[in-house]
Amino acid sequence: MLKIIKAKDYADLSRKAANIIAAQVILKPDSVLGLATGSSPIGLYKELIKGYEAGDLDFSKVRTVNLDEYRGLTPDNDQSYAYFMNENLFKHINIDKANTNLPDGTEPDAEKECARYDAVLESMGGIDIQLLGIGLNGHIGFNEPAAAFTKGTNCVDLKASTIEANSRFFATIDDVPKQAYTMGIGSIMKSKKVLLVANGEGKAEIIYKACCGPITPEVPASILQLHPDAVVVADEAALKVLMEKCPEALN
Numbered sequence: 001m002l003k004i005i006k007a008k009d010y011a012d013l014s015r016k017a018a019n020i021i022a023a024q025v026i027l028k029p030d031s032v033l034g035l036a037t038g039s040s041p042i043g044l045y046k047e048l049i050k051g052y053e054a055g056d057l058d059f060s061k062v063r064t065v066n067l068d069e070y071r072g073l074t075p076d077n078d079q080s081y082a083y084f085m086n087e088n089l090f091k092h093i094n095i096d097k098a099n100t101n102l103p104d105g106t107e108p109d110a111e112k113e114c115a116r117y118d119a120v121l122e123s124m125g126g127i128d129i130q131l132l133g134i135g136l137n138g139h140i141g142f143n144e145p146a147a148a149f150t151k152g153t154n155c156v157d158l159k160a161s162t163i164e165a166n167s168r169f170f171a172t173i174d175d176v177p178k179q180a181y182t183m184g185i186g187s188i189m190k191s192k193k194v195l196l197v198a199n200g201e202g203k204a205e206i207i208y209k210a211c212c213g214p215i216t217p218e219v220p221a222s223i224l225q226l227h228p229d230a231v232v233v234a235d236e237a238a239l240k241v242l243m244e245k246c247p248e249a250l251n
């Protein structure tokens, strides 16, 4: 069952979600963390950095796997997710870069890269906690609405609405890559724990659908309702529709 935690605002959400990841790292210093990009987790990463600087968190034994990467971008491109992770987390903490993993956007052979990344995930022996944001259309990682849930790592054609939504980070919409490699929904569902963060009114409708609506690949995040240990931490704005239409979901 989905546990939904209501935060007052983005700062509160970031602290609450960071505390959940911090507890994981404290309890199991060699945890495998599944990490996410996008604007939603940035505050949470800042809190983890603070925890490291305060001497409360040690990442020296932590291993990480990221959800996704744009196809065609090199890690030194400032729009790549490899670059994002380095800037927003890795370079500020004592993680061994050799223990961090992302799909390789520069590998042109999609079949080869998906198989390689699945093997990486397999070699980790299970993700302890997978962090997720949510796209406006319900995508998790880059698993877009589709006729079926994906299993393993796949190469996706991004929806026009996702390209549009993500164009805010690029100079022009034409610069947004049209494809991405993403961990599959099956791999996300195999994580021992899932933590989804969402903020702002723009996410209110999709959070309601993901948490309370039918479980359908048309809303990829809705499958989290079937996960045995999934937590959604959202601010009041992102919970607006849910609070109106299904307040009983807030447990």
Ligand code: GLP
Pocket (backbone or CB within 6 Å): 036, 037, 038, 039, 040, 041, 067, 068, 132, 133, 134, 135, 136, 139, 140, 141, 142, 162, 166
């Ligand atoms: C991108 C990422 C997702 C992320 C989503 C939402 O498409 N691939 O992992 O959840 O954006 O981004 P934001 O948190 O900026 O709303």
